[in-house]
Amino acid sequence: MKKILILSFLVLSFFKGICQELFPYAESASNIPKNVLGMRFLFEGYKEIPSQRQRNWGALRAMYGITGKTTLMVTAAGSNHHLAKFPANLQNYFANHHQRVYKPNPYLLEGINIYLKQRVISVDGFQKHLRVALFGQACKSFVPHDESEPFLMGDNSGYGGGAIITGLYKRFAISFTYAYAHPLLYKDKAQQITFQAGDANNYDISLGYRLFPSKYSTYNDLNINLYVEFENRSYGAAEMTVRDALYDFSYLKNFDQNVYYSLMDGKYSEIKPSIQLIFNSNNRIDIGCAYPFYNRSYTHFYPLFFFNIQKYFYFSKKKKKV
Amino acid sequence: MKTKFFLLTFLIFSGFASIAQFKSAKIGIDGLTCSMCSNSVEKLLLQLDFVESVKMDLNTNEATVIFRQKYKTDFKKVSQKIYDSGFSVREISTSLNFDTINLDGNAFQVNGDKFYILSEEKANLSGERSFRFLDKNLISKKEFSHWSYFIKENDKVHNEKQKAYHISL
Numbered sequence: 001m002k003k004i005l006i007l008s009f010l011v012l013s014f015f016k017g018i019c020q021e022l023f024p025y026a027e028s029a030s031n032i033p034k035n036v037l038g039m040r041f042l043f044e045g046y047k048e049i050p051s052q053r054q055r056n057w058g059a060l061r062a063m064y065g066i067t068g069k070t071t072l073m074v075t076a077a078g079s080n081h082h083l084a085k086f087p088a089n090l091q092n093y094f095a096n097h098h099q100r101v102y103k104p105n106p107y108l109l110e111g112i113n114i115y116l117k118q119r120v121i122s123v124d125g126f127q128k129h130l131r132v133a134l135f136g137q138a139c140k141s142f143v144p145h146d147e148s149e150p151f152l153m154g155d156n157s158g159y160g161g162g163a164i165i166t167g168l169y170k171r172f173a174i175s176f177t178y179a180y181a182h183p184l185l186y187k188d189k190a191q192q193i194t195f196q197a198g199d200a201n202n203y204d205i206s207l208g209y210r211l212f213p214s215k216y217s218t219y220n221d222l223n224i225n226l227y228v229e230f231e232n233r234s235y236g237a238a239e240m241t242v243r244d245a246l247y248d249f250s251y252l253k254n255f256d257q258n259v260y261y262s263l264m265d266g267k268y269s270e271i272k273p274s275i276q277l278i279f280n281s282n283n284r285i286d287i288g289c290a291y292p293f294y295n296r297s298y299t300h301f302y303p304l305f306f307f308n309i310q311k312y313f314y315f316s317k318k319k320k321k322v
Numbered sequence: 323m324k325t326k327f328f329l330l331t332f333l334i335f336s337g338f339a340s341i342a343q344f345k346s347a348k349i350g351i352d353g354l355t356c357s358m359c360s361n362s363v364e365k366l367l368l369q370l371d372f373v374e375s376v377k378m379d380l381n382t383n384e385a386t387v388i389f390r391q392k393y394k395t396d397f398k399k400v401s402q403k404i405y406d407s408g409f410s411v412r413e414i415s416t417s418l419n420f421d422t423i424n425l426d427g428n429a430f431q432v433n434g435d436k437f438y439i440l441s442e443e444k445a446n447l448s449g450e451r452s453f454r455f456l457d458k459n460l461i462s463k464k465e466f467s468h469w470s471y472f473i474k475e476n477d478k479v480h481n482e483k484q485k486a487y488h489i490s491l
Contacts, residue, residue, distance in 0.1 A: 033362045034406035068406040124353030124410035216357055216380035281361035314365040
C-alpha cells in the first residue's frame, strides 16, 4: 500500500510538471539522426550476497543512424559475472558460488548484441510528438549463463524484438516498451552439458522530465533530466541437462535459496530512478539505481547502481571556399 | 577578342543575376523540445553545401538559415535534413526581391525552379516580399492536405531538373 502511494505520488508529480525521452535504461521510439554515430559506455554494479563481492558489468555501444528512421546499435559487454565454462563440480558450484569461500569469477567478454530499430509512426507537433517504433535484436554470447532469466545484452545467445510507443509533451516524456526475448540452448560438448534459459516478456514504462533549464539561453546550458523507469518482466524456468539427463535443482533449496529461485520461472517489477546531465547539448551522463518493487530479479542483487556516458559524433564534409 | 571578353562578362553577370537570390530562410521544426535535438538539426543543416550558417532558437525550435552566395538553394534538401534528424517541418518561410522577377501569371522562375503562388488569384508583387512554402514536407501534414490536390497535379509536369514549389504570400 505504501509502495502504491509513493508510486502514484511520483507519477502525479511528473504529470503536474508538465524533455525528456533520452531514457537511461529504455530505448525510446525516436532515433539517432541520419549518418550520426553515437558512442555509449554502460556500467552496472552491485554487491553479491552473502559474499559481499563487487559484481561489475560494463559495455561499449556504437549507435548509428542508417536513415532518420532506422537505428543500428552494436554492443559489446564484459563482466565478472561468469566463468568461462561450467566447472566440473556443478553441485559445489551452484551451492557455493555466491559464498565468500568460492573463488571469484574472472572478468570476461560476455557477448555481442546487434539491435535494429525502425520508427514506423510519427505524429509531430509544436514541442510534442507521438511515435511508434519496432525493434529486433540478436546476441552472441561467449559465457555460460546459469540463471533462468535471460539477458540479450551479453548473458545469452538468442534473439528478441518488440514495440515502443513514446509520447513527448514539452518537458515531459513517457514511453511504453514491450519486448520478447528467446534465449538459445547453451551447449558444452566436452562436458556434455546443456543449459536452456527461459523465454522472457518485458512490459516497461519510462517517465522523464526536464528539470533544468526551463528556458534555454545557449547550447552550453546544462540540462538536468529526471527519470523513473519501471521494468516489469516475466520469464520461464531454466532447464539443464548433464550427460543427457535432466539436472535436478531441488537440492539447492537447502543451500542457497537465491540460487534456487534464480533457476525457476518468475516475474518481478523493478523501479529505476535516475538523473541525467547533458553538457554542451551533446555529452550525456546518466546515474541511477534499481530497487525491487514487486518480487525481485535473481540475476543480480540490490541496490544495483548504474551509469552511462554518451556522446554523438557528427560527420561533416569540408565546404569548398568560393 | 573584344567580343569574347564582352560575352564572358555578360555570361558571368547573367550568371550572378540568376543565382543566389535567397538570402535566408526561417524553419519551424516540430517534434522536439531539448537542446540536444536542436543541436542535431543544426549540425545536419550545416552539412548542406549552400548553407552558410544556422541560428537556432532553442525555446521556439525555429532555425534561421543563412544561405551561401553563388550556390543554388534547394529547399527540398533543407526539408530532408530536418526529417533525417528525426523531426518534422512545421513551416519554411523565405523572401525574395520581386523587382527583378518576371511574373508569368501566378508563377515565376528562380534559378531554374518554378514557383507557383497559390494563395492569391492575381498576385501583384514588387520589392522584398516574404512567403512560405506549401509543398509536402515543407509544411505540416495537416496544412499540406488543404493544398495537396493542386500541388500533386502540378508536380507531374516537373522533375528533378526543374523543381516545382508552391507558395503562399
